[in-house]
Amino acid sequence: MTFIENLFGVIGDLTWGWSLIPILVVLGIFITALTGFVQLQFFRRMFRVLSSKNQSGDPNAISARAALLVSVGGRVGGGNIAGVAVAITLGGPGAVFWMWAIALVGMATSLVECSLAQLYKRREPDGTFRGGPARSIIHGLGAEYKWLAVLYAICLIAAFAIGFNAFQGNTVAGAAQESLGIDRMWSGLLLTVIAGFIVFGGIRRIAKAADIVVPVMAVAYLLMAIIIILINITELPGVLYSIVMNAFGLEQAVGGGMGAALAQGLRRGLFSNEAGLGSAPNVAATADVRHPISQGITQSFSVFIDTIVICSCTAFVILLGDVYTPGAEAIDGVVLTQQSLVSHLGEWTQYFLTFILLLFAFSSIIYNYYLGENALTVISEHPLAINALRAIVMGIVFLGAVAPGATAVFFFSDPMMGILALVNLIAIMMLLPTCLRILKDFREQLRAGVERPVLDPEKFPDLDIDRTAWTGKVSDETARA
Known part of the structure; x- marks a missing residue:
């Protein structure tokens, strides 16, 4: 077991420690x-997706x-x-x-990886779509690269x-236990049952x-942050x-100066918005849109929401308060945010904050399951395999809830994400x-x-595109991104 842990530790060091972040x-x-700063060119267009008019007629x-x-x-x-x-x-x-800087750059990366997922998506018998980096590899690079797609999938x-x-x-x-005094058994059981009901309903549910x-969850957290900012608007x-002075080392709040700020900002930003890591494209491919770039623009907006909006809310809550002391001994991240709110x-x-964390975690569980x-x-694609995965995921969620020490068993998570991110970056390039x-x-x-461009597969006869996924007959209300 020690050998396996050390092996994954080396993989983690080689990916996250040496290659992934710079790449x-x-x-x-x-x-x-x-792309000619595509994230800035289409920034205003990103907000169209929020309109209620963009709901599909189907x-x-x-x-x-x-x-x-x-x-x-x-x-988030x-x-x-x-x-x-x-x-x-x-x-x-x-x-x-x-x-903020890595989010701005990541918006372009996310647009590319999600547009590719849309381009190579496949229509399922029930009318939904499946896609993502694995299918982009198979249909974009060729069947001889399927082994790479399988490695990514695993x-x-x-x-x-x-x-x-x-x-x-x-x-x-x-x-739930620390703030509300609810036993882990009951909160874990409730979470497992609710999450199970959702995931067994498939992507539509x-x-x-x-x-x-x-x-x-996003609006509630945003409103609370706005209230705090308005209360402390003069500061x-x-x-x-x-923020700007410390970013360039003109002021130094911690040891390491600009280097520490740069390293921590890039690492946490990339971990948070996942741009380029190959996860979000799996969901992006499910959308029924007119053109792949449309959903790429929408997913670029997702990076903006995550980092520029939500992460900034937390940053202002902390920096406008009197709990954070530059250079002081580090305390748990959730505790610092919680004490700042108080x-x-x-x-x-x-x-x-406990309620918001519950919603954040729940939305992440159903997202992670679909990936x-x-x-x-x-x-x-056998139904038994999919149902088995659903049952396993529910068991894992319950185990993680009732036996917190058991999460140490999943030490392989970050290294495996490092490998899939490298595979995804190879495919993107x-x-x-x-x-x-x-x-x-x-x-x-x-x-x-043309206000809303439509992909014509006949313009790209050399690409392995599912023609049934691009008929040009998407309803007018669908995806004006």
Whole structure:
């Protein structure tokens, strides 16, 4: 067992410690330049997906907005609350600036990987779509690369569906026990039953659940942060000044100065928004849209919501309070955020934060499950295999909730995510010319006066595209992103 732990430790060091973060940053800058700063060009267009007019006229279709909310529910989690606090503690206020910077770059990376997932998606017998990096590899790079797709799928199942869901169950049960005094057994059982009801309903039920849960949790947390900012509005310019000065080492809040701020900001930002890690494209491919770039733009918006909006809320809550002391001994991230809330608005906020954490964890569980299911279909589409995965995931969630020490068994999660991220980045680099072709097609249609461009598969006869997925007959209400 020690040998296995050491082996995964080496894998984690080789991915997250040496290669992934630099590659993600450099590739993101490279993609931003090649696409002509696509995330800025289409920034205003991103907000169209929020309109109620973008709901599909077909109640069985997954709209662009539904796919967005599922992916936001997955991206937004404990990292937005605890992770930001850790970044500020270890890297100082300047870490926030670098989180913003990596999010801006990551928006372009996310647009590319999610557009490719849409391009190579396949229509299922029930009318839904499946896609993601694994299918992009198979249909974009060729059948001879299926082994790479299978490796990606195995890593995705191990990291997200199994490993991370154990930690989410642990988070929910721990928060309920500490704040509300509810025994882990009962909170774990309730979470397992509710999550099981959702995931056994497939992607349609997952999307409907996300359509309710994600807006509630995001808006509630955002409103509380806005109240705190307004209460301390006179101090906000000083906080922004401190963030910028610390980011470039002109002020030093912690040892390491600019280096610490840069390292912590990039690491926490990438962990939070998942741009380039190959997870969100699995959900992006489910949307019924007119053009692959449309959903790429929508998923780029998901990165913006996660980091620029939600993470910034946590950062301002901490930096506008009097609990955080630069250079002081590090405390648990959730505790720092919780104490900062209490200092602003009173004791009741610790219960509010527990409620938000519950919603964050629940949305992440159903998101992580779907990633696992979608990956499993690359290996086997037999209904028994899918139902077995559902049962296993529910058992893992319950185990993580009632036996917190058991989560140590899932030490392989981060290293496996590192491998799948590297596989995804290889696919992005090899398929980037294809994405640039469909991006050019999208822009040409806009310049020709087409308000909502439509993909015509006949323009790309050399690509292995599922023609039935691109009929051009998407309802007018679907995906105006």
